[in-house]
Amino acid sequence: MSDTDSSSPDQVRLERTAAVAAAMDDIRAIEADLGITRAGVEAIRDRLVALSSQRELFSLDDFPSPDADEKRTSYLYRLSQDADDRFALYAQSSNGHVETPVHNHTTWACVVGFHGQEHNRFFERTNEGGEDGVTETHDHMVEAGTGIAMLPDELHSIHIDGEALNFHCYGLALERLDEREYFNPTEKTWKSFANVSGIREGRVGLQSC
Ligand SMILES: [Fe+2]
Structure with missing residues (x-):
């Protein structure tokens, strides 16, 4: 066990950088070994659960959520991303109500809990009578020590x-x-899911704050 309780914030950030790099090295190797398969994405999820168990490395103070008077209720902090934009890891810090429509990702995706709860609901596409729709198949409350793994075409919605x-x-x-697509339940159609903007830099040495 490390003695990070007595470490300086800078030391903790350096240790976090190393731990994230080690996890992403393993995740690249998992994808290379197992491919984009159920076993592969679940192994990636499990590696991220292991990373998140190093709780002393992820102080909530380093990833503040939006203030109460801000319009948005969550920030995304980039923790890792390859030069070719593959293998991207973010910390999402929320305070208040956060919700997404049902959507896919067009790449594999994992969510792992650290603090609080993120309700994930999973869906299948339907097309009854020629009309687009979605049916919920199961759900999972993501919280510390747990996570979910999705293949590129799998559908979920997030509720915090x-x-x-x-x-x-x-x-x-x-x-x-x-x-990416999301399902518009009012129009019963699939629409383009706009790219996320305003991602904050969470990597040491690249931070603006
Ligand atoms: Fe998602």
């Missing part, structure tokens, strides 16, 4: 109420996911 910090990891950076 309150304070939460979770890790989101994708086979390709969110800014590059141009073809």
